[in-house]
Amino acid sequence: MSRAYVLAAAWWDADEGPPSAELLPRAERIAAGFSTRILAHVLGQISQRSPVPPHALPWVLGLPDGPYESPLSPPLREIVAPGHCFGLVHAGPAAVAMALFEALGLLTEHEAVLVVFAHDAAPPRFHEPLAAGLLLSRTQAQSSALTLEPPTLHRTPSHFARAKSTHPFAAARALARAACVGSPTVETVHCCDADRGDYWRIELCRAI
Amino acid sequence: MAGFPLTAWALRHPWGTDADAVLDGLRATSAPPRAELTPAAALAEALLDELAEPCARACARWGTSRVAVILGSAPPTALDALDRLSTMLSTVRRKTSIAGPAYHVAAIGAGGAKALASADRLLRATLADAVLVGGVDDDEGAMLLLERHGDAFVELRATAEATALRESSGLDEAMAERAIAAAWAAGGQLPLGYAHLHAHGEDPLAAAEQRVLAALLGDVPRCSTRHASTAAGAAAGAIDTVLAAASLARGFTPEASPRELEHDRVLVHAFSPGGHHVALLLQARA
Numbered sequence: 227m228s229r230a231y232v233l234a235a236a237w238w239d240a241d242e243g244p245p246s247a248e249l250l251p252r253a254e255r256i257a258a259g260f261s262t263r264i265l266a267h268v269l270g271q272i273s274q275r276s277p278v279p280p281h282a283l284p285w286v287l288g289l290p291d292g293p294y295e296s297p298l299s300p301p302l303r304e305i306v307a308p309g310h311c312f313g314l315v316h317a318g319p320a321a322v323a324m325a326l327f328e329a330l331g332l333l334t335e336h337e338a339v340l341v342v343f344a345h346d347a348a349p350p351r352f353h354e355p356l357a358a359g360l361l362l363s364r365t366q367a368q369s370s371a372l373t374l375e376p377p378t379l380h381r382t383p384s385h386f387a388r389a390k391s392t393h394p395f396a397a398a399r400a401l402a403r404a405a406c407v408g409s410p411t412v413e414t415v416h417c418c419d420a421d422r423g424d425y426w427r428i429e430l431c432r433a434i
Numbered sequence: 435m436a437g438f439p440l441t442a443w444a445l446r447h448p449w450g451t452d453a454d455a456v457l458d459g460l461r462a463t464s465a466p467p468r469a470e471l472t473p474a475a476a477l478a479e480a481l482l483d484e485l486a487e488p489c490a491r492a493c494a495r496w497g498t499s500r501v502a503v504i505l506g507s508a509p510p511t512a513l514d515a516l517d518r519l520s521t522m523l524s525t526v527r528r529k530t531s532i533a534g535p536a537y538h539v540a541a542i543g544a545g546g547a548k549a550l551a552s553a554d555r556l557l558r559a560t561l562a563d564a565v566l567v568g569g570v571d572d573d574e575g576a577m578l579l580l581e582r583h584g585d586a587f588v589e590l591r592a593t594a595e596a597t598a599l600r601e602s603s604g605l606d607e608a609m610a611e612r613a614i615a616a617a618w619a620a621g622g623q624l625p626l627g628y629a630h631l632h633a634h635g636e637d638p639l640a641a642a643e644q645r646v647l648a649a650l651l652g653d654v655p656r657c658s659t660r661h662a663s664t665a666a667g668a669a670a671g672a673i674d675t676v677l678a679a680a681s682l683a684r685g686f687t688p689e690a691s692p693r694e695l696e697h698d699r700v701l702v703h704a705f706s707p708g709g710h711h712v713a714l715l716l717q718a719r720a
Contacts, residue, residue, distance in 0.1 A: 315538070320536070324536070324537035327556065331552060377535075
C-alpha cells in the first residue's frame with residue numbers, strides 16, 4: 227500500500243486572525259475573494275516550512291459540496307502551480323479522504339504533492355471559513371515525523387462513526403494541526419452516503 | 435510496466451446505445467437522427483444497469499472496498515452545484531456494491547480523460563484493484579471498468595497529464611506535447627495505429643493539435659470523433675476512449691472512410707480551456 231511522508235502542513239481558521247495572503251501581489255490581494263486569501267495564507271505558511279517550493283509541485287484542491295466559488299484565482303494559480311498537473315476533487319462529505327487518495331495516486335508519478343482545502347462561509351451551508359494544506363512526499367525527509375496512511379473504509383453504527391465536526395474540512399484542519407506538532411492522530415469523515423454510516427479513517431502515524 | 439484491462443464499458447450517445455452504432459454513424463453519408471435529450475441522471479442509471487454484472491463480478495473478485503469510482507465533471511459553479519455531482523456518486527453506490535473511494539475530478543472538455551488518468555494512478559499505487567470510471571452529461575455519457583487483471587481485448591497502457599500556466603480558450607502546445615510525449619514514452623514509444631484527437635477539423639484549435647501530433651508522432655493517422663458529440667465536460671474523454679477501444683477491436687480508424695490499423699495502439703488526447711492536457715495510451719492485448 228502507498229503511504230506518504232508529511233513534509234509540511236498549515237491551516238487557517240478564524241482563531242488565526244485575519245489571513246495573511248502575502249503570496250499574492252498587493253493589487254491581487256486587495257481584489258482577492260476571502261476563500262482565495264485563506265488559501266494563500268495556508269500556502270504561504272507551507273512555503274516557509276517546506277523543503278520543496280510549492281510552485282515546483284503538482285497539487286490537488288479538495289472541494290466540499292454546495293455552490294462553489296473557486297478559491298483558486300488565476301494569480302494564485304500562477305504562483306503555486308505553474309506548469310504542473312493539478313486536480314480539483316469533489317466528493318461531498320468525503321472530500322478530505324478522496325483528495326488524499328488522489329494525492330497518494332499522484333505520488334506514483336511525482337516526488338511530492340501538495341493537497342489543499344479551502345472553504346469560505348458560503349450559503350446555503352454556513353460553515354465557518356476554513357483552509358488547510360498538507361505537503362506529502364514519497365520519500366522521507368528530515369522534517370517528516372509522520373506518515374499518512376491510505377484512508378480505510380469502516381462500517382460501524384453511525385453513532386460510533388460520528389465525525390467530530392460537521393465542517394467538511396474539519397478533518398483536514400485536524401490533520402494539519404497534528405502534522406505541525408508531529409503528533410500522530412486518527413480522523414474520520416463520512417463517505418458520500420452519510421446515512422449508510424460508513425466512514426473513512428485517516429491516520430497519521432509516526433514515521434519510523 | 436503492464437497496462438490495466440478495460441474489462442467492460444458502456445456508452446450512450448445521440449447516435450446510439452453502443453460504440454458500434456456511433457462508429458457506423460461516422461461512416462454514414464448523412465448524420466443519423468439524434469435521439470431526444472436525456473438528462474444526465476437518467477443516462478447514468480442506464481449505463482449502470484448495463485454495467486451491473488461486470489461491477490458485481492469486480493466487487494466479488496476484489497472486495498467492494500477495493501473497487502473505486504472516479505467520474506469526470508466540469509468544474510462546479512453556483513449554477514451547477516456539487517450537490518448534483520454527489521447525487522451521481524450516490525447513484526453509483528445505490529446501483530452497485532462498490533464501496534471504495536468515490537469522487538469527481540474536474541476538467542472542462544476533458545473530465546472523462548482526466549478520470550481515466552486518476553484511475554490509472556490509483557491502480558498503480560495499489561490504492562484500488564478496480565475502478566469504474568467515466569463521465570455523464572445530458573444526452574451522452576460513457577463508463578468503463580478498469581481492473582488490475584482480467585479478460586479484455588484492450589488495456590490502458592499509460593497515461594500522462596500536464597497543466598498550462600494560464601487558463602485560456604486555446605490549446606497550450608507545450609503542455610500538449612509534454613502530456614502526449616510522456617504517455618507515449620511510458621508505453622515504450624511503439625508505433626501507433628492512430629491518434630484520437632480532441633479537436634475536429636472545423637474547430638479552430640484543430641490545426642494546433644494536429645501540429646503537435648505531427649511533430650511528435652510523424653505521419654500517424656489522426657482522427658477526431660467530437661464533431662459527432664456535444665459532450666461539454668463530464669463525458670468528454672470517456673466517450674473518446676470507448677470509441678478508441680472499439681476501433682482497436684474493429685481494426686479500423688473511426689472516421690467517414692476508415693483506414694485499416696497497421697498497429698494495435700491508440701493515443702487519445704483531450705484538453706480543456708482550463709489548461710489540462712491528458713494523454714491516454716490504449717493497446718490491444720495479445
